[in-house]
Amino acid sequence: MNRIKEVLEQKGIKQIWLAEQLGKSYNMVHSYAQNKRQPSLEDLYKIAEILNVEVKELLIERTKLNK
Template sequence: MEQRINRIKVVLAEKQRTNKWLAENLGREYSTISKWCTNTNQPDLITLTKIAHLLEVDIRELLVSGRPTLKDSDFTSGNK
């Protein structure tokens, strides 16, 4: 199970917007947005800022609050 890092899917639902709408407004592929919404991949900070602007929310609302739990493998998978 993937760790939840962002709340993009939740905020889209709260704002009654869709992945398709976000993809069109960001000029990104639908599949990319889908990966962000399932926390399979994460947007970079610039993109996260753009998402917050489009959804008219504070960027912090797009992130899961609290201290993340990471495994040792999260630090060693190709980041040497």
């Protein structure tokens, strides 16, 4: 599970902008943000770089998933 949607909202960034920066379709980025799909590790690192955050900030800790 990821926090891409939350991080985008915190930074005031639109999914369409991220899609353009990432070179992916809006539908793909929207799927990531809705946790319907998970980005590859490579894409996760690219997203973190684009958003200027650490990769771990885009992920939900396993312990929080089980609660």
